[in-house]
Amino acid sequence: MNFELTILGSGSAVPTANRNPTAHFLNFGEKFFLIDCGEGTQIQLKRYKLRFTRINHIFISHLHGDHYFGLIGLISTLNLLGRKNPLYIYGPPQLKELLDFQMKLADHYIGYKIEFTPLSYDQSKVIVDDRRYTVETIILKHRVHCCGFIFREKSKQRNIIREKIQQYQIPLKEVANIKAGADFLSTDGKFISNKELTIEPPKPKSYAFCSDTIYKESIIEQIKNVDLLYHEATFLSNLSELAKQTYHTTAAQAANIAKMANVKQLVIGHFSSRYASFDEFLQEACPVFENTQIAADGKRIPF
């Protein structure tokens, strides 16, 4: 199964020739999610050959335009492409009003259902609880209400070793119990431990998306040990005062969060349009957290 993040937009409020505003396409074990939808996201999806029909769930972190201005365009295009399946959108409560208003003024009929879930910002919540994974919110601190998202795969059952089924004549009805951890008693009364019959399943994967936020250590506990962390890093350290004033983070601060949360990989993005080169972002982040990489539009990051 694949677990891969594709960066669709790595810039911040002002786009540049090479960096679109924020949007991430997440392949989470062949489940596909769009996280934030800055202007031009649908063009980025086309550019990087990601199929629109795969997207059923869209998560919007907050109502700054660089995180959602592309949404109405995408909704409209999905309609033109003849979409019939419902589209699940999770975002700030006012987003629903905004979308309804735009569609009403344009007398725009959408031929599929939009299932909207308003986010709340008082405490972290599980907003999707699927058989295979969950999505929960991370409460961030920004100029407007803002949250990030953690995608967590659920623990899988142990894998039964095929040859053992034959060897011990294990009936089919016992297989489910053994996968769940039970031992087995054969017809001739022989005890066979679960350990002998099964192997460990792969470790569940996790991805944390921390959108616009001031440096906030209280998120560390929640994102501990994730496989991949995206954290915004709008500025370098010499502008840490500006970062604070505008409720953003520097590269070194993002790396500090990654280090304290003991994550496996860090990707930083949401760079201010004032920067043309990004080596300094790595020079600030890597001494703190070595496994850091710079987001770039079109970059694919397996985890």
Ligand SMILES: [Zn+2]
């Ligand atoms: Zn932003």
Ligand SMILES: [Zn+2]
């Ligand atoms: Zn913002």
